Amino acid sequence: EAGVxxxxxxxxxxKRQSVAFWCNPISGHATLxxxxxxxxxxxxxxxxxxxxxxxxxxxxxxDRFSAERLKGxxxxxxxxxxxxxxxxVYLCASSLAxxxxxxxxxxxxxxxxxx
Amino acid sequence: xxxxxxxxxxxxxxxxxxxTMNCSYKTSINNLQWYRQNSGRGxxxxxxxxxxxxxxxxxxxxxxxxxxxxxxxxxxxxxRAADTASYFCATVTQGGxxxxxxxxxxxxxVNP
Numbered sequence: 001e002a003g004v005x006x007x008x009x010x011x012x013x014x015k016r017q018s019v020a021f022w023c024n025p026i027s028g029h030a031t032l033x034x035x036x037x038x039x040x041x042x043x044x045x046x047x048x049x050x051x052x053x054x055x056x057x058x059x060x061x062x063d064r065f066s067a068e069r070l071k072g073x074x075x076x077x078x079x080x081x082x083x084x085x086x087x088x089v090y091l092c093a094s095s096l097a098x099x100x101x102x103x104x105x106x107x108x109x110x111x112x113x114x115x
Numbered sequence: 116x117x118x119x120x121x122x123x124x125x126x127x128x129x130x131x132x133x134x135t136m137n138c139s140y141k142t143s144i145n146n147l148q149w150y151r152q153n154s155g156r157g158x159x160x161x162x163x164x165x166x167x168x169x170x171x172x173x174x175x176x177x178x179x180x181x182x183x184x185x186x187x188x189x190x191x192x193x194x195r196a197a198d199t200a201s202y203f204c205a206t207v208t209q210g211g212x213x214x215x216x217x218x219x220x221x222x223x224x225v226n227p
Contacts, residue, residue, distance in 0.1 A: 004157075033215075042119075042203050042217035043158070056212055091157060099207045099215045100145050106157035 002026065004107035006092050012113045018080035021110045025073070025094030031055075033104065034067055034077050035091040043091055049075065082114045119147075119204040119218030127224040134191040136221040138204030139184075145207040147180060148215065149189050152201045161189070161202075166209065194225045 005024040013019050025032050030051050035043035046065065047057040051072040060067070064083070069075040079086055089111045093104040122137045138147070146165045150158040162178045164171045164187065171178050177190040191198055203220040207213060 035217075040219075042205075042219045045214055045216070048214065056214055093158075099148075099213045103148065103160035103163060104158075104215060106150075106159070108157045 006107035016081040021077045023075045023092030029094035031095045033093040037089045121218045121221040125222045138187045143209040196227045
C-alpha cells in the first residue's frame with residue numbers, strides 16, 4: 001500500500017515570498033490533516049479536512065495560510081507571504097476511520113526554511 | 116495548544132536496557148496515541164489506548180493509562196539502537212472535536 005506522498009521535501013525561500021506544498025493521501029482515506037512542526041516541538045494541527053470539507057482550521061493563520069482539497073483527494077497548503085517564523089516541517093497525514101477509531105498515517109514532510 | 120506533556124524531554128540509555136517515557140494531559144480523553152519520529156522523517160503510529168483501557172502491549176512496547184491521574188507511560192523493553200527516535204503522545208479529547216493534539220515529545224537515544 002502506497003503511503004502519504006508529499007512534495008517538495010525541502011524548500012528555501014526569502015521572507016515575503018510564497019510557497020505551496022502538495023499532499024496525496026492514502027487511497028480511500030477520507031480525512032486529511034496538515035500539521036506544522038517547529039524544530040524541537042510536537043506537531044501542531046493547522047487544518048483538518050473530511051472529504052472536501054474543512055472540519056477544523058482554528059489554528060490556521062488565515063491571513064497568510066490557505067489550504068484546499070479538491071475532489072476529496074489531493075491537497076495543497078499555501079503560505080503567502082512567508083515570515084521567518086514559518087520555518088518548520090509541514091506534515092500531511094491521512095486517516096481512514098478518524099482519530100476516535102484509528103491512527104494517522106504521516107508523510108515524510110516538507111521542510112521549509114524562510115530566510 | 117498542547118494537551119500532552121512528555122517526561123523526560125530527553126533520555127539516553129544503553130542497548131538492552133528498558134526505556135520509560137511518561138505523558139500527562141489536562142482534559143478527559145477519548146483515546147491516547149503514541150507515535151515515533153526518526154530524525155528527519157514523518158511520524159509512525161505505535162499504539163492507541165482508549166479511555167476505558169488500562170494497558171496495551173505491542174511487541175516490545177507496553178503502554179499504560181491512568182485516567183484518574185491523567186497520565187500514560189510508554190515502556191520499551193530490551194531497547195535497540197534502532198529505537199533511537201523522538202516519541203510523542205497525542206490525545207483526542209472526550210466529546211470534543213476529533214483533533215489529535217501532540218505533546219512536545221521525548222528524545223530517546225539508545226547507545227550501542
